[in-house]
Structure formats: structure tokens, C-alpha cells
Amino acid sequence: MTGQLPITTALSDSSGMERFETGSLPLMPGQRVRAKVLSHQPWGLLVAVAGYEEAGISASVDMIALYSRTAIGRDDLLALFPPVGSEIDAVVQQVRRSHPPVSVRLSILPADLECFTWPCEFCGERTVVSPGGDALVLDVRSNDGPGSLGIIAHRHCLAERIRPENGGERLRVLGLGRG
Template identity: 50%
Template sequence: MRRFDSVCGDLIVGTTVRATIISHERWGLIAEVLGHETVGASVDGRCIDSPSGSPRALPEEYPPVGKQVDAVVQEIDRYHPPVWIRLTTRAADLREFSWPCGCCGEPAVLSPGGDGVTVDVRSTDGPGCASFAAHRACLADRLKTEFNGDRARVNAVGRDQPPNPALGNQSP
């Protein structure tokens, strides 16, 4: 079985990337994420700052074709081929990106240092990957109390790991 859903496995929602604008569309932009040129990417017009104050950037406000921009990965669609990356270039999202928690519905900050994590759901039955954002606390609280190791890992992923004497990595 060939798993298309492993493409871009190193990209995570909330990650800042550089992208080149490939084309303008009436709804937004087609872009190419540097280092991930084989995967499609887009920016919806609602995810581009509008100097005119419009809730959706006007086509004349889009960055020019060929320009490189900073963007945040908003969503990675690995449910069915082809893998597609949705980006946002809004200044507010570049400062701090949040997405609704799949557990409580409140915004979870997915930017580095935030209170959110991305959960990927995969199956051995075949390719395809669904993902959702969650607050660390919401996800950990929903795990059975008997799963203390899983709770600890949810709270530790991406953070400095506390020393674990059982593994021999005590602090000096």
C-alpha cells in the first residue's frame, strides 16, 4: 500500500514557512512552499491582510506573482490525494496563530509556545490522515486516568522534557 499521506510529514499546523506566489485566482492565491515544491498550496483571500480594510483582500491587494512571503500553515489536507496546504499571510496569524480546539471549541494557540497541539489520526487500513487542533489540557483531560503516560506525553510533546531518572537523563 502506498501512503500519500506521509508527504509533508515534517510540516505542522502553526509552523511559519516561506512561500512563493505562483498565481492569482479570483478567490485568492496559489503558492509554492519552499522545501515542499511538489505539494499544492493556497491562500484564501480572507487570509491576506487588506490595506483597504475589506474582510477579504481585493485582487489588487494580493502580493505579486513571483514574490516570496512569510506564511503560517493553517491546514494540511491529507485526507485524500493530493496533499494540499492552506496558508495564511495575515500579520496577526504570523504573530500568533490559533485554531478552534476540537474538544472545547475555544481557540488553541498553535504558534510556538502556545497551549495547543495538532492531533493526526491515521489507520493501518489505508492511507488518509485527518487532523485537528486541541488544547493540551483538553486532550490530556479526555484521556482515561489510567493512561498517565499518555497524559504526560501530551503535556510534554514539543516542550523541554523534565529529567527522567529511569532513563538516566537526570539534570546535573
């Protein structure tokens, strides 16, 4: 075994975080989930995503950010907070794996539960992230250490950025997830 590192060394760093955390990989923006409300905070809710309670994943619903575009007052906003201990339907907005613990931001807006959209990181226009939509979620990782970043983009915006002579990859990007 000369010149090879043991797998445990190659997959973790000095902070103890696995180099490529895998427990949260099934969670993707646009995915509907169930969550249990753990506590109320001044800005929103701390929740546990069903099926990920033991994975060390921090999850939240930023009620102020969700309802900041509406003209409701503080008392009306607080009335929208689901009770502690209740189970709620939510949609994954973002999954942050840049440092431990993994942080998941959820939305409980009815419109997002119906059809979740997010700005494309390339063009800035909104793209449908819900199943059947026109978005792709890119998982960006570094070869230098732990953590990753999720980027949401239109299929065509990503395909346009692939070199023209690499037409096969362009076609694969346009066809990902489409039967």
C-alpha cells in the same frame, strides 16, 4: 517469507497514493514558511511552499476567507494580493492529507504570522498553535487505507479525554514538546 506482504504493497493502495504519505509530514499548522506566488485566483493565491516544490503538494492562500471579517471592498482586497512571482512569509493553517494531492492552506495575516491560533476540536476555544503555544496537532490515520487528518487541540482538552487510570499518558500529553 511466508505470510508477509512486500513493503511496497503494504505502503500503497490502488490509487497510487502512499498509504502514509510522508513528504508533507514536516509541515505543521502554526509553522512559518516562505512561499512563491504562482497565480492569482478569484478567491486567493496558488503558491509553492519553499522546499516542497517537488513533493506534489498543492498550497494556497484563501484571501477571501482571511479578509472576510474586515470591511474592505473588492478593489481593496485585490490590492492586498502579492504580485505573481513574489516570495511571501506565511504560516501553515491546515495540512490536508485525506486524498492526493496533499493540500496546504496558508495565512499571510500579520497577526497569524506573529501568533497563530485555531479553534480546539474538543472545546471550540482558540488555542495557540505557534511554537511555545498550548496546542497539540494530532495526526489521525486509518488502518484501512491512505490519508490522514490533522486535528488541533488544547493539551489539557486531550489529556482530559485520556482514561484517568492512564496517568502516564496524560502526563506525556501535557509535556510534549516542552523540553
